[in-house]
Amino acid sequence: NAGVTQTPKFRVLKTGQSMTLLCAQDMNHEYMYWYRQDPGMGLRLIHYSVGEGTTAKGEVPDGYNVSRLKKQNFLLGLESAAPSQTSVYFCASSPRGQGNQPQHFGDGTRLSIL
Amino acid sequence: GQQLNQSPQSMFIQEGEDVSMNCTSSSIFNTWLWYKQDPGEGPVLLIALYKAGELTSNGRLTAQFGITRKDSFLNISASIPSDVGIYFCAGQLYNNAGNMLTFGGGTRLMVKP
Numbered sequence: 001n002a003g004v005t006q007t008p009k010f011r012v013l014k015t016g017q018s019m020t021l022l023c024a025q026d027m028n029h030e031y032m033y034w035y036r037q038d039p040g041m042g043l044r045l046i047h048y049s050v051g052e053g054t055t056a057k058g059e060v061p062d063g064y065n066v067s068r069l070k071k072q073n074f075l076l077g078l079e080s081a082a083p084s085q086t087s088v089y090f091c092a093s094s095p096r097g098q099g100n101q102p103q104h105f106g107d108g109t110r111l112s113i114l
Numbered sequence: 115g116q117q118l119n120q121s122p123q124s125m126f127i128q129e130g131e132d133v134s135m136n137c138t139s140s141s142i143f144n145t146w147l148w149y150k151q152d153p154g155e156g157p158v159l160l161i162a163l164y165k166a167g168e169l170t171s172n173g174r175l176t177a178q179f180g181i182t183r184k185d186s187f188l189n190i191s192a193s194i195p196s197d198v199g200i201y202f203c204a205g206q207l208y209n210n211a212g213n214m215l216t217f218g219g220g221t222r223l224m225v226k227p
Contacts, residue, residue: 004156031213042117042202042217043157090156094213101213102147102206105156 002026004106006091012112013081021076021109023091030096032074033058033103034066036087043090049074050096081113120203120218128226133190135201135221142183143205147215148175151200160201161188195225 004025013019023032030051035043035058045058049068063085065077074093078085088110092103120137127133137146145164149157161172163179163186170177176189186203203218 033215040123040219042120042204042219043215044217045214048214092156092215101208102145102159102162103213103215105149105158107154107156 004091004093004104006089006106006109008109009107010110012114013078014114015081015083017081018077018079019081020078021089021091021111023074023076023093023106024072025074025091025093025104026072027093027095027104028071029093029104030071031094031103032068033092033094034064034074034076035090035092036060036085037090037108038087046076046089083113085111086113087111118203118205118216118218120221122221123219124222124224126224126226127193129193129195131193133193133197133223134187135203136185136187137203137205137218138185139205139216140184141205143216144208145206146177146179146186147204147206148177148186148188149202149204151202151220153199157202190223193223193225195227198223198225 007022033048034046037043047066049055052071055066067075088108090108091106094101094103118137148160151157161177168179174191200220204215
């Protein structure tokens with residue numbers, strides 16, 4: 001029962017490099033989310049998707065792009081990595097609908113930008 | 115962006131003691147959630163509260179959804195070493211734009227055996 005799977009788990013980049021973080025869920029959830037977590041702070045929403053082919057900006061979207069080409073996958077891209085993007089990134093998913101629909105989280109991707 | 119005020123930021127207690135933490139917000143939420151995060155892992159849902167005034171227990175954990183819909187508390191009774199971790203509250207709003215979560219800053223719990 002995999003749930004939400006994130007790859008890679010760790011990555012070190014140089015400033016200016018690009019990369020894509022992959023999130024996959026096997027629960028047939030409609031909604032998917034990308035968060036970042038910084039020391040001493042809770043999770044902040046970067047982008048989210050309410051269905052295949054649709055994405056929307058969250059609280060801190062600058063410097064990131066996302067794509068939801070398949071229902072089970074949600075990709076987070078950094079086109080030109082900056083040290084300020086050093087963080088732990090979490091993906092989450094939830095079913096559609098009001099009430100009783102908590103988000104389920106992956107184990108995170110720890111990203112360091114040098 | 116909106117943030118929840120979660121307190122305390124950290125606690126260092128003796129094994130067997132009870133723990134209490136809370137969250138407050140200037141806005142109302144449809145649902146309050148409490149998550150626990152262990153090192154190197156993602157948040158795991160502990161308790162979900164869906165109605166104002168609701169009091170829910172999960173083993174040694176008890177949480178309540180405030181009457182005003184702007185606050186919640188989590189209590190842990192008779193703490194044990196495996197309770198160590200970071201506890202996050204989250205307020206949830208659900209609409210056609212998605213089930214949006216707003217997180218508190220977390221309470222780091224340390225338990226001395």
